[in-house]
Amino acid sequence: MPNTLNLYYAISSKCNLRCSYCYVPEAGKSNPTDEKVTEENLRLFLHKLQSESYKLGAFCFHGAEPTIYDAKTLSQYCNMVLDFKKKSKSRNNLIAIQTNGYNVDRTYLQTLLDNLLPDSSLRLGFSIDLPKQIHDKYRNNSYDSVFDNFCNALESGVDVSVLSVVSAEAMNNKDEWVASIKEMLDLKEKYTNFRKFKIKLATGDLGFKEEDMEMMADILIENSWTKLLQIFSYSYCLSKGNDCDWFEFSPDGSCFSCNKTFMNSEAFSNWKLHSFDYIKEKRAILYAKEPTHRDCKSCEYEMYCNSGCPIDRYKSGEMAGKAHECTIIKKVYKHLQNNGINIIDYIHQP
Numbered sequence: 001m002p003n004t005l006n007l008y009y010a011i012s013s014k015c016n017l018r019c020s021y022c023y024v025p026e027a028g029k030s031n032p033t034d035e036k037v038t039e040e041n042l043r044l045f046l047h048k049l050q051s052e053s054y055k056l057g058a059f060c061f062h063g064a065e066p067t068i069y070d071a072k073t074l075s076q077y078c079n080m081v082l083d084f085k086k087k088s089k090s091r092n093n094l095i096a097i098q099t100n101g102y103n104v105d106r107t108y109l110q111t112l113l114d115n116l117l118p119d120s121s122l123r124l125g126f127s128i129d130l131p132k133q134i135h136d137k138y139r140n141n142s143y144d145s146v147f148d149n150f151c152n153a154l155e156s157g158v159d160v161s162v163l164s165v166v167s168a169e170a171m172n173n174k175d176e177w178v179a180s181i182k183e184m185l186d187l188k189e190k191y192t193n194f195r196k197f198k199i200k201l202a203t204g205d206l207g208f209k210e211e212d213m214e215m216m217a218d219i220l221i222e223n224s225w226t227k228l229l230q231i232f233s234y235s236y237c238l239s240k241g242n243d244c245d246w247f248e249f250s251p252d253g254s255c256f257s258c259n260k261t262f263m264n265s266e267a268f269s270n271w272k273l274h275s276f277d278y279i280k281e282k283r284a285i286l287y288a289k290e291p292t293h294r295d296c297k298s299c300e301y302e303m304y305c306n307s308g309c310p311i312d313r314y315k316s317g318e319m320a321g322k323a324h325e326c327t328i329i330k331k332v333y334k335h336l337q338n339n340g341i342n343i344i345d346y347i348h349q350p
Contacts (some may be wrong), residue, residue: 003052003053003054003055004054004055004056004057004090004091005049005054005055005056005057005247005276005280006056006057006058006059006246006247007056007058007059007060007246007247007248007249008060008061008062008098008246008247008248008249008258008259009042009045009059009060009061009062009081009248009249009251010062010063010064010248010249010250010251010256010259011038011042011061011062011063011066011069011077011251012038012063012064012065012066012068012069013063013064013250014063014064014065014068015063015064015065015068015100016065016067016068016100016102016103017065017100017102017139017140017142018140019100019138019139019140020137020138020139020206035069035073037251038069038077038251039076039077039080041251041252042077042080042081042251043080044272045249045251045271046080046081046084048271048272048276049084049088049276050084050087050088052275052276052277054088054276055085055088055089055090055091056081056084056085056088056090057090057091057092058094058096059081059085059094059095059096060096060097060098060125061074061077061078061095061096061097061098062098062248062259063098063099065099065100065103066097066098066099067097067099067100067102067103067104067108068103070108070111071107071108071109071111071112071115072111072112072115074097074112075111075112075114075115075116076115078095078097078112078116078117078120078122079115079116079117079120081095082095082116082117082120083117092121093119093120093121094120094121094122094123095116095120095121095122095123096122096123096124096125097122097123097124097125098125098127098163099124099125099126099127100126100127100139100142100146101124101126101127101128101142101145101146101149101150102142102145102146102149104124104149104153105145105148105149105152106149106152109149109152109153109156109158110156113156113158121159122158122159123158123159123160123161123195124153124158124159124160124161125160125161125162125163126146126149126150126153126160126161126162126163127139127146127162127163127164127165128143128146128147128150128162128163128164128184129164129165129166129167130164130166130170130177130180130181130184131170131173131176131177131179131180132144132147132180133173133176134167134169134170134173134177137169138167138206150162151187154187154191154193154194157193158193159193159195160193160194160195161194161195161196161197161198162184162194162196162197162198163198163199163200164184164197164198164199164200165199165200165201165202166199166200166201166202166216167202167206167207168202168206168207168208168209168212169206171208171212171215171216174215174219178219178223181199181223181225181228184197185197197228198228198229198230198233199228199229199230200229200230201216201229201324201325203312203324207324210327213325213326213327213328214327214331216328217327217328217331217332218331220328220332221331221332221335226332227349227350229325229328231305231308231309231323231325231328231329232332232346232347234347234348243306244257244258244287244309244310245280245283245284246258247279247283249271250267253270253271253272253273254267254270254271255267255268255269255270255271255279255283256268257283257286257287257311258311268282268283268286269282269283287310287311290310290313291320291321292307292313292321292322293307293314293319293320293321293322294321295322296321296322299330301329301330301333301343304329304333304343304347305323305325305326305329307321307322307323308322308323308324308325308326308329309323309324312324314326
């Protein structure tokens with residue numbers, strides 16, 4: 001559908017936590033939250049979509065942290081989007097919120113649900129790192145509160161998902177990490193509204209070394225967990241390489257490829273100044289020239305991984321231009337081939 005956008009809307013640049021690997025600069029976290037300005041910008045964004053005959057597909061309120069707003073206010077923002085979806089005959093009545101989960105206690109969640117438009121659907125994405133001691137180390141000792149709120153959301157019947165960042169330190173606590181993953185998967189088996197559980201590898205100072213990659217690949221294969229890693233999910237941007245077409249829009253007008261480039265100098269357009277047609281065209285070629293490693297051209301798995309996310313590729317050294325998960329990708333696909341599993345069929349499995 002050429003006139004449909006799938007996007008994150010970064011409704012707030014402020015956060016209630018100070019996570020060690022947060023991508024939002026400290027200055028952005030302390031900006032005041034002006035509800036009137038936020039509402040005006042969201043209304044303008046939706047009006048622009050309407051005036052240019054665009055519909056919404058996937059829509060997720062992102063951050064820094066969306067729940068920096070009180071539940072009733074956030075529900076009003078959700079309803080603005082849901083109302084637009086209904087009037088524009090978009091393909092669903094779904095609204096998603098990605099949250100660190102700290103504020104979403106029983107009262108907050110119930111208030112949010114009570115104030116949403118009838119016949120609408122809510123999905124909550126929680127950020128929960130594993131095991132507990134690693135989450136607490138990098139996410140301000142918030143694990144107990146976040147996990148309790150997550151469990152309450154499960155019990156309430158709300159559709160939930162979990163994204164868990166895996167740092168190299170997790171491999172130093174391998175047994176605890178494996179045990180905590182199993183516990184999370186047990187919950188997913190128990191609750192039908194636990195829709196997705198995915199892991200992504202940390203990059204930068206907390207990222208994996210090559211020996212960690214080998215270990216992670218072995219763990220995923222031994223436990224049949226390869227589908228937990230985002231890059232093995234066909235519908236995820238990580239596997240699209242330079243052809244990734246995801247969007248993140250900021251209330252001030254900035255357009256980003258995704259949250260990985262949010263709140264820095266990589267805004268590539270301004271939705272307040274340019275048409276969505278123009279923005280889509282510019283986004284389509286944004287990473288077209290991003291280099292890949294020379295080995296990728298002859299790699300039998302390049303057609304499946306597309307050298308990974310152009311933002312997450314190795315930037316220097318012998319691996320420069322390769323997917324951050326290259327070692328894991330090769331080992332997993334080789335394992336599949338050795339066991340007679342068709343890679344194309346595997347990629348398209350949920």
